[in-house]
Amino acid sequence: MEIIKTIGLTKKFGDFIANDNIDLIVEKGEIKAIVGENGAGKSTLMNMLYGLLKPTAGEIFIRGENVHFDSPNDAINKGIGMVHQHFKLVPSLTISENVMLGIEIDKKIIVGKHSFSMPSIDHKRESKVVQALIDRFQFGLNATDVVKNLSIGAKQKVEILKMLYRNVEIVIFDEPTAVLTPQEIEAFFKTMRELKQQGKSIILITHKLQEVMEVSDSVTVIKQGKIIGNRITKDTSNKELARMMIGREVLLRVEKHYQDYSEKPIIYEVNNLSTKNHEGINVVNGINFFLREGEILGIAGVEGNGQTELLDLLTGLLKSTSGTVRFLGKDITNEWPDTLRLEKIAFIPEDRYEQGLCTDMSIGENIIAGYHGNLDVCKNGILISKKIAEKRNRLIKNYDIRVSDCEGKVSSLSGGNAQKIIISREFDADPLLLIAAQPTRGVDIGAIEFIHQSLLNIQKNGKSILLISSELSEIMSLADRIAVIYKGQIIGEVSGKDASREEIGYLMAGILERSHENES
C-alpha cells in the first residue's frame, strides 16, 4: 500500500527551483532512504511533507487522500512526524514531561458521573503512559529521568517517543546519525527496525551511503531538485548510488600508504592544555598529544566534546587557562593567528563560512586573506591587484576550482568549491603543519575525494597534519594515529592502520575498559 505519494511536487524560491516535479512513493511499513548531496533538495522535500513549507505546485496524497498542510500540526494529525537533526527538547524536564509537552494530562476530580479537570498536571499518570509506550517499543528508558542527563542516543529516542505518542504512522528522520557514536548508530538501526516491525513507515534522509545499504528497503536519489532514480536496496550498491548522486565514477576511499613514523622527530607538542568556556566550565581539560614530522594525527570524537574549543586554542582564537603548545621547540602557546601563520602553521577552520571565508568579498580577496601581508601581493602596505589576480588565477587552475566569474564573490560558489578556496589558500603557503577541522563537512562526494587526496599529497611531501573530524570514516581512512576526545580530554589513542570502528566507538562513548581489553 502506498502510504505517501506525491505527484509533480515542485517548490520554487524566486527563480531557484529547489524541488522539480518530485514523484515520490513510500510504501507502508518500509524504510525509505532519500539520498543526495547537500543542497540537492532533500530537506525542502521533507519540509513540504511535514507542513513547514508550502509546495509551489503538485499534490501530496496520504493513504490516497489529497492533503494540504498549513503547519506541522496538520501533518502530525495526518500521521506524519519528523525527528530533526538538532533535538527540540527541554533539558531540565523529564522524559515524560518532554513527550507530553503541549498535550499534558490534567489531574481530574471525579464527582459521581462527572469529571472535572484541575489546573495541574497529573505527573503520575503521564509517566505511566509514557513508560508503557517505552516498554512497547523496547526503548529501555525510564520515563522519570531528566533529559539533560541522557546520552545523545537516548535523547533521540525521546524525540521518537514524542512522535509515537502522537500516533504518527510515518516518521521522517533528518540526518539522524550525524551526532551518534558507532554503537549508538547500531542501536538506532535496531530502533528503526523495531518501528518497522510495529508497522510504521520510515523516511531516512542521509548522505551516508553505508547506512542506506545497511538499513533501508528502498532508496530514492535526488540531485539538483530532481529524482534521479529509485532502487530497491538489495539490488544496488553504494558505488552505484554514489555515481547517481554525483553523475560520475568516484573513489569512495582514497589509497593510503602507512609507514612507521616513530623514528621521526616530534614537531608539535601539546601539554596539559586547558580552557574554560564563557560559562566557566572546563571544556578542554588537560589535553596532551604530539605530532611527528610527516604524520597525520586524527582526533575523533562525538561533536561537542571540546573539539571546537581545542581548535580555537590551537589556532590562536582562544586563550588557554593552563598548558603549553610547542612547535619545532618553540613555545607558541596563546600566540595570535598571524604569528602562527608566520611560523608556517596553516588552518582549515571548522566553520567554512564563518571563519574560513568572507562570502561577501571577492574570490581574489579571499584567496589572499591571512597571507595578504606577504611580499608576493603586498608592498609597503599597498596591495597589488595585478599580483592578486595572478595568484587567484593560478590557484583556480591548480586546484580545479569551478567558478563562473573569477571576479565574483565567494557566495556564488558551491560548498565544495568554497572549501577548495580555503584549501588552495592554505596549501599554497607551503606550511610545515596543517590543522584541518571537518575539512569535508557539507561538501559533495566528488570534492571529498579531491580533499582527501590533497591531504595525503601534502603528507607525501613530509608535512604533518592534525585532523579534527567527527566523521569517523574520514579519520580512519587518513590518519596514522587516532586520538579520541571525550569531555575535553584525550581518552585514548589507537593506531590508524589497524583501528576498528568498534574500538574507537567505545572510546567515543567514554568507555575505557573495553578498549583496554581489546589491546591486551
Place this chain on the structure above:
Amino acid sequence: MKVDKSVLKQIGLKTLNTIIPVLIAFAIGSIVILFAKENPLNIYFILFDRSFFRIQGFLKTLHYAGPLILAGLAIALSFKSGLFNMGIEGQIVSAGFVVAVLGYRWQSLPSITLIPLLLVSGILVGVLVALLPAFLKARYNVNEMVVTLLLNYAIVQILEYLTSNVFRDPSSGYVSTNMIGQSAIMTRLLGSKLTLFFFVVIIVFVIFYIIFNHSKLGFEITAMGKNRFFAEATGMRIQKKIMIIMLTSGALAGLAGAGWMLSEKFSYTLDFSGTPGLGWDGMLIALLGSHSPIGILIAGIFYAVLKTGSSNIAIFTNVPAEIIVLLQALIVLFLSLKSILKIKPIPVGKLFQRKEKS
C-alpha cells in the same frame, strides 16, 4: 583598461539608488515652494547656478565642502569596519575649541609654523577624544556607539562652560572665546572664501582613497566590517585594528574641526559647528556616498552646494533658507529607503581594476 559589464551595471544601480532619493526630496520640496508662491524651478536654478556654476560661488562651495568631506571620511572609515563612531561631532567641536584657544595664545608665532602646529593640535585633540571609547571597545568590548554618542553631549556641556567662563572673551557681546591671532588665520585665495585648507583636504582625500581601495589596512577594514570572525581567524588583530580605526577616525574629525576654525570661524562660539552640526552632516554625506571615498567627495560637494545655496535663496527669493533644511531631512528619509531595497553597494575601486584575460 576594460570595465566589467556587471560592475558597470552595479555602479549604475548604485548611482540610481543615491540619485532617486535626492530627486524625490526635491520634488516634495517643490510642493512646499509652491505654497510660498514661488516657482520651484526658479528656486532650484538659483540654488545651483549661484553655488555651482559661477566661479566665485563654486569656490565658496568647495570651501564649505572641505570639513564636510573630512567628516564624511571619518564616518565612512569607522562604519565600513563595522564600528560606529558616532562621536565625530564631539571630536570636531573639541578640536575647534582647543585650536581657538591655542590660536589666541600662540599668535606671536609666524603663520608658516603656527598654522601647521594648530592643525596638528586639532588632530591630536580628535585622537584624544576618540581614545576613551576606542580603549573601552578594544579592551572590554563596551558598545562604542553608546559611548561616543553620549560623550558628544558631555563635551558640548563642558565646552559651553569653558567658553562662557574660563576662556570667554570679555570684550565680546556674546559667548565666545578670544579671536585667534592674525597669523593663525588661513589666507583666502583668488579673492574667494577658499583657503589652503581645501588643498589639505584634497591631499588627505587622496591618501584615504588609496587606503580604502588599495591598502592592506583597507582590505582588513572591509573584512572586519563584513565578517569579524573571518577577519579574526585570518590573523587581522581586531583589537589593534579597532584602536587604529577609531583613532584615525578621530584624527580626521579633529582636522575638520581645526580647519573649520582656522578658515571660517576664527573664534569658538556655541554655534561653532552649526545646525545640525558638521559631524551629523558628515554622517549624511557618508550615507549618500555609500561609504566610498569618491562617493563622499561628490556628496560632500553636493551638500556644500545646498549650504551655500541656502543663503542665496534667502537673499534672492521669498522662500526662507530653511527650505534647505527641509530638503536635507527629506534626503535622509528617502536615503534610508535604500537599505530597505537592499541593493548592496560595491567599492568604487573595482571600476579601475583591470579585467584579466583568461
